[in-house]
Amino acid sequence: MSRLDETHDPARRSWVEGANDASTDFPIQNLPYGAFSRDGSGDGGAVRIGVAIGSQVLDLTTLEEQGVLRPGGDEAVFADGTLNAFMALGAATWRQTRHRIADLLDAANAPTGDERAQVSRALVPMKAVRMHMPVFVRGYTDFYASREHATNVGTMFRDPDNALMPNWLHIPIGYNGRASTVVVSGTDIRRPLGQLKGPQDDAPRLGASAKLDMELELGAIVGTGNPMGQPLGTAQAYDNIFGYVLLNDWSARDIQVWEYQPLGPFQSKAFGTSISPWIVTRDALEPYRAPTPERVKPLLPYLEEETPNNFDIRLEVDLAPQGQAATTISRTNYKYMYYSAAQQLAHHTLSGCAMEPGDLLGSGTISGVAKDSFGSLLELTWNGRDPLPVEGGTRTFLEDGDTVTLRGWCEGDVRIGFGACSGTILPAPDGVPA
Amino acid sequence: MSRLDETHDPARRSWVEGANDASTDFPIQNLPYGAFSRDGSGDGGAVRIGVAIGSQVLDLTTLEEQGVLRPGGDEAVFADGTLNAFMALGAATWRQTRHRIADLLDAANAPTGDERAQVSRALVPMKAVRMHMPVFVRGYTDFYASREHATNVGTMFRDPDNALMPNWLHIPIGYNGRASTVVVSGTDIRRPLGQLKGPQDDAPRLGASAKLDMELELGAIVGTGNPMGQPLGTAQAYDNIFGYVLLNDWSARDIQVWEYQPLGPFQSKAFGTSISPWIVTRDALEPYRAPTPERVKPLLPYLEEETPNNFDIRLEVDLAPQGQAATTISRTNYKYMYYSAAQQLAHHTLSGCAMEPGDLLGSGTISGVAKDSFGSLLELTWNGRDPLPVEGGTRTFLEDGDTVTLRGWCEGDVRIGFGACSGTILPAPDGVPA
Numbered sequence: 001m002s003r004l005d006e007t008h009d010p011a012r013r014s015w016v017e018g019a020n021d022a023s024t025d026f027p028i029q030n031l032p033y034g035a036f037s038r039d040g041s042g043d044g045g046a047v048r049i050g051v052a053i054g055s056q057v058l059d060l061t062t063l064e065e066q067g068v069l070r071p072g073g074d075e076a077v078f079a080d081g082t083l084n085a086f087m088a089l090g091a092a093t094w095r096q097t098r099h100r101i102a103d104l105l106d107a108a109n110a111p112t113g114d115e116r117a118q119v120s121r122a123l124v125p126m127k128a129v130r131m132h133m134p135v136f137v138r139g140y141t142d143f144y145a146s147r148e149h150a151t152n153v154g155t156m157f158r159d160p161d162n163a164l165m166p167n168w169l170h171i172p173i174g175y176n177g178r179a180s181t182v183v184v185s186g187t188d189i190r191r192p193l194g195q196l197k198g199p200q201d202d203a204p205r206l207g208a209s210a211k212l213d214m215e216l217e218l219g220a221i222v223g224t225g226n227p228m229g230q231p232l233g234t235a236q237a238y239d240n241i242f243g244y245v246l247l248n249d250w251s252a253r254d255i256q257v258w259e260y261q262p263l264g265p266f267q268s269k270a271f272g273t274s275i276s277p278w279i280v281t282r283d284a285l286e287p288y289r290a291p292t293p294e295r296v297k298p299l300l301p302y303l304e305e306e307t308p309n310n311f312d313i314r315l316e317v318d319l320a321p322q323g324q325a326a327t328t329i330s331r332t333n334y335k336y337m338y339y340s341a342a343q344q345l346a347h348h349t350l351s352g353c354a355m356e357p358g359d360l361l362g363s364g365t366i367s368g369v370a371k372d373s374f375g376s377l378l379e380l381t382w383n384g385r386d387p388l389p390v391e392g393g394t395r396t397f398l399e400d401g402d403t404v405t406l407r408g409w410c411e412g413d414v415r416i417g418f419g420a421c422s423g424t425i426l427p428a429p430d431g432v433p434a
Numbered sequence: 435m436s437r438l439d440e441t442h443d444p445a446r447r448s449w450v451e452g453a454n455d456a457s458t459d460f461p462i463q464n465l466p467y468g469a470f471s472r473d474g475s476g477d478g479g480a481v482r483i484g485v486a487i488g489s490q491v492l493d494l495t496t497l498e499e500q501g502v503l504r505p506g507g508d509e510a511v512f513a514d515g516t517l518n519a520f521m522a523l524g525a526a527t528w529r530q531t532r533h534r535i536a537d538l539l540d541a542a543n544a545p546t547g548d549e550r551a552q553v554s555r556a557l558v559p560m561k562a563v564r565m566h567m568p569v570f571v572r573g574y575t576d577f578y579a580s581r582e583h584a585t586n587v588g589t590m591f592r593d594p595d596n597a598l599m600p601n602w603l604h605i606p607i608g609y610n611g612r613a614s615t616v617v618v619s620g621t622d623i624r625r626p627l628g629q630l631k632g633p634q635d636d637a638p639r640l641g642a643s644a645k646l647d648m649e650l651e652l653g654a655i656v657g658t659g660n661p662m663g664q665p666l667g668t669a670q671a672y673d674n675i676f677g678y679v680l681l682n683d684w685s686a687r688d689i690q691v692w693e694y695q696p697l698g699p700f701q702s703k704a705f706g707t708s709i710s711p712w713i714v715t716r717d718a719l720e721p722y723r724a725p726t727p728e729r730v731k732p733l734l735p736y737l738e739e740e741t742p743n744n745f746d747i748r749l750e751v752d753l754a755p756q757g758q759a760a761t762t763i764s765r766t767n768y769k770y771m772y773y774s775a776a777q778q779l780a781h782h783t784l785s786g787c788a789m790e791p792g793d794l795l796g797s798g799t800i801s802g803v804a805k806d807s808f809g810s811l812l813e814l815t816w817n818g819r820d821p822l823p824v825e826g827g828t829r830t831f832l833e834d835g836d837t838v839t840l841r842g843w844c845e846g847d848v849r850i851g852f853g854a855c856s857g858t859i860l861p862a863p864d865g866v867p868a
Contacts, residue, residue: 138572139614144697158696165695170638171629175697176610176704180573180788181662190663192785195605195734204604206734228615228706229624229860233867255785261599262592263578263609264698270610270787272662300629300640302866350866351626351689353704354614426663432736432784433667 003286007031007098010413013107016123018054020107025278025409025417026052028105031098032243032278032418033060035081036129047081047132050124052278052419053105057129059122060101068104068118071097082136083279087223087242087357094223094242098283131277133184134245135221135358140182140273141348142217142249142362143174145339147293149367152379157257169297172339172347174361177249178270182360185246185276185421191400191428192271194255208428209252209268211384212398215365216317216375216406218334219247219275220341222359229352234305237349238342243279244311246406246421247362250274253378253397275360276406276421288312288410290335292343302346309340313418315366315408317375322401324391329380332366332373334408400427437720441465441532444847447541450557452488454541459712459843459851460486462539465532466677466712466852467494469515470563481515481566484558486712486853487539491563493556494535502538502552505531516570517713521657521676521791528657528676532717565711567618568679569655569792574616574707575782576651576683576796577608579773581727583801586813591691603731606773606781608795611683612704616794619680619710619855625834625862626705628689642862643686643702645818646832649799650751650809650840652768653681653709654775656793663786668739671783672776678719678745680710680840680855681796687812687831709794710840710855722746722844724769726777736780743774747852749800749842751809756835758825763814766800766807768842834861 006012007029013020014028026032032052037045048061061078063069071077071093077085087094104111104119111119144150147164150173154163167173183189191212197204223242226232232240249269256268291308313334320326344361365375374380377397380388387394398404403424409417440446441463447454448462460466466486471479482495495512497503505511505527511519521528538545538553545553578584581598584607588597601607617623625646631638657676660666666674683703690702725742747768754760778795799809808814811831814822821828832838837858843851 139612154696167629167631167638167692167695170631171693173693173697173700175700176612178573178610178787180790180793181786183662190786193665194785195601197601197604203731204601204734206736228617229863231627231863231866236867252785258601259605259607260696260698261601262588262694262698263607264694264696266607266609267781267785267787270782271785297637300638302640346866347701348704351628351686351701351705352615352624352863353612353701356614359614429663429665429786432665432780433670 007102008287014053014105015107015110016053016056016105018056021054024054025415025419026054027414028053028102029414030280030284030416031101032280032284033083033134034277034279035132035134037132038124038129049078049081049083051101052126055126056123057126059124062122063118066118068115069100081132083134084136084358090224091239094281095283098281131184131186134277134279137179137182137358137360138356139359140177140179141174142177143172143344143364145172145337145344145364146367147338148369149365149375149379152367152374156383172344174344174348175264177273177362181271182273182275185274187274187423188426189250189272189423190426192252192255192267193428193432194252194267195258196254197258204258209254210397211253212425213251213253213377214398214404215249215251216315216330217247217249217365218313218363219245220361221245221279222345222355222361223357225356226349226354228354231352232346232349234303234309234342234346237345238309241282241341241345243281244285245279246276246408246418248274248404248406248421248423249362274421274423276418278419280416280418284416285311285410287412288416292340293336293338302350303343305340305342309342310335310337313408313410315406318405319390319395320403321390321392321399326405327390329388330372330374332368332375334366336368337363337366398425400425441536442721448487448539449541449544450487450490450539452490455488458488459849459853460488461848462487462536463848464714464718464850465535466714466718467517467568468711468713469566469568471566472558472563483512483515483517485535486560489560490557491560493558496556497552500552502549503534515566517568518570518792524658525673528715529717532715565618565620568711568713571613571616571792571794572790573793574611574613575608576611577606577778577798579606579771579778579798580801581772582803583799583809583813586801586808590817606778608778608782609698611707611796615704616707616709619708621708621857622860623684623706623857624860626686626689626701627862627866628686628701629692630688631692638692643688644831645687646859647685647687647811648832648838649683649685650749650764651681651683651799652747652797653679654795655679655713656779656789656795657791659790660783660788662788665786666780666783668737668743668776668780671779672743675716675775675779677713677715679713680842680852682708682838682840682855682857683796708855708857710852712853714850714852718850719745719844721846722850726774727770727772736784737777739774739776743776744769744771747842747844749840752839753824753829754837755824755826755833760839761824763822764806764808766802766809768800770802771797771800832859834859
């Protein structure tokens with residue numbers, strides 16, 4: 001059964017400024033959700049829910065207050081400045097709301113009279129808003145689903161002849177990350193202190209990470225949960241995902257290599273994770289579904305997929321030293337991931353683990369086969385061996401003042417874009433208080 | 435500077451029933467906090483905050499409504515049925531509130547008139563209440579701080595000659611756990627499904643865990659947090675901890691051994707973690723402070739402690755097969771832990787990781803030197819080699835219907851007890867939906 005409907009019609013146009021530009025990330029076929037505020041707007045900087053359309057943001061919190069849009073009926077689901085309550089209503093409501101919003105913005109079928117005036121007044125220029133975390137994330141889980149990335153890391157740090165662990169082709173490998181430091185694009189990232197120990201050192205020392213890295217990932221936002229003790233199949237898991245964001249899993253490689261055995265990465269990944277502010281919905285991505293790569297070994301039935309659950313999403317990474325122009329250091333595609341987010345979510349619940357609205361699943365670093373498609377500096381510079389040319393110099397790992405920006409989009413008759421996910425590195429703290 | 439004051443005076447007595455019995459876990463010197471409801475009480479089963487005293491629970495939510503106790507001033511911090519808002523007020527308020535509650539319950543200094551009547555009416559028999567999660571846990575982190583436990587596990591699964599990883603004597607090793615399945619004592623635990631693969635198998639199969647285990651731990655509850663990018667020293671970390679609970683880190687050993695490389699335990703630990711309902715405050719534990727064991731190697735200065743930050747807490751594990759009496763299978767003490775909770779919390783923030791009120795830090799399995807002091811069935815039965823006698827049979831790992839109960843207390847002029855942390859094993863689900 002095709003899930004495509006008139007909201008995906010590439011011929012559809014909007015009456016909103018900028019929405020029909022070929023270069024926009026946000027045509028009427030996209031309609032991603034985010035949280036925003038307006039400084040100096042007289043509302044005390046309240047955080048509101050909005051949808052991106054062209055160069056504008058449609059203020060759903062206001063439209064809900066006015067009764068133009070009531071996805072929760074009596075319950076005001078856009079009132080608290082997060083999408084958690086809306087997502088908890090489930091996939092049928094997400095789709096109905098998508099239809100309703102598309103109709104309100106449609107050039108051929110525009111609302112008239114009072115409703116048109118209400119919708120027009122609810123449009124805010126994107127350049128006048130500040131973006132916030134779109135969801136409250138209680139659980140953040142990071143996966144490891146690119147075969148190329150896992151092979152590269154295994155080659156560098158373990159055994160080139162057995163780079164891929166024996167479990168990797170059977171399990172969507174993942175670990176619990178730190179939700180309290182998941183931040184929205186634009187938030188500065190402070191270089192972490194940590195225990196550092198070189199292979200020749202007798203003992204570790206305290207210092208600022210000298211191998212600060214980025215990781216290009218996609219984040220899946222869980223929209224509806226499952227009760228403790230009740231695993232999900234992959235089809236249900238696919239439907240429980242509300243949408244996707246770009247995700248930068250900042251990593252301190254020198255802290256990681258000393259701390260990670262035997263229980264996995266901890267402080268090397270805990271100091272910050274950035275996500276793009278606009279959640280591109282699963283509904284908007286439907287035309288870009290793609291199969292996962294051919295299986296090297298058969299998967300257990302609970303991980304088999306009846307439908308193509310990956311997406312064809314082009315991805316780029318820019319690195320800009322302080323005061324310099326950006327250089328694009330990687331170009332890749334999400335469709336190369338060996339495990340889909342639906343498979344990751346199904347596996348996440350296999351033990352009976354409860355998932356909740358707002359939970360965030362990082363895809364794992366997205367690396368292609370070619371060297372310029374690798375998703376981390378660790379791989380792009382081969383652990384610092386091959387410095388990378390950037391504007392005004394070279395880089396092995398990140399320096400203070402560097403800004404990393406991820407971009408992603410689906411290409412077809414229309415462009416379904418993710419916007420940008422940026423972060424700038426601040427110097428490490430002076431030390432630890434006594 | 436001694437932190438002991440009149441709330442620790444062993445001669446102090448309460449006018450409340452059962453509070454002066456030598457066997458109670460809850461004398462006036464303890465005053466642990468929990469969340470409770472009363473079925474059929476006419477309040478719709480609302481969850482309230484209370485303090486345990488003898489055989490009674492003092493209803494703080496009601497006393498706050500009545501103005502007898504106002505720790506948050508105008509803000510009603512006991513209204514939402516969790517302790518998070520109260521804890522966020524900080525250590526000075528915790529201590530003032532402890533003094534105020536002790537005064538209200540003191541036999542020599544009892545309130546009179548209306549106040550006495552209000553306090554009397556706010557006492558509820560413990561056997562009439564149902565306990566709930568006392569805090570909202572956003573971040574659950576599990577550590578690995580018993581040298582004996584880490585050595586035992588390393589001997590069984592890695593290399594007996596190098597059982598302890600080289601980082602272990604320098605880093606309080608920990609990993610992020612799954613907060614959504616942290617449950618209060620009395621909640622049943624469903625045996626997990628998982629990928630299982632024996633060393634001789636070509637491929638994994640889907641099945642119910644056959645090596646379901648418990649782990650005896652203490653949980654530290656973070657009361658006040660730290661902002662992202664700002665590490666804590668150990669002295670501040672000690673003060674930021676509100677209190678402690680018993681914690682059972684249920685573990686599926688057969689799932690764990692196949693999944694855990696290279697990113698650590700995931701589904702083998704995600705199906706459930708039980709905590710005892712009463713948070714014994716750090717203030718109540720002050721008389722029982724104990725030093726950590728002698729350092730095998732010097733720690734980095736950020737982990738050095740000026741004061742003894744461990745506690746002398748006796749611990750026991752009971753195992754009761756369905757319909758059978760319980761057998762005590764382990765007796766140990768928290769004071770043997772190589773790293774204190776303050777050291778763990780300081781290390782947790784070293785990278786700039788933000789901590790929040792309600793975050794839970796599992797100590798790691800608490801194993802002593804003697805075999806009958808080990809804190810898991812994995813160690814007690816040496817991975818199933820040495821079955822353990824229990825009432826009506828033997829056990830290698832847990833069977834359906836088994837109930838595990840942890841108990842803990844400090845012994846001295848008075849007994850500061852934790853109550854019990856129990857859970858019963860339910861059969862695994864039939865399978866995973868298609």
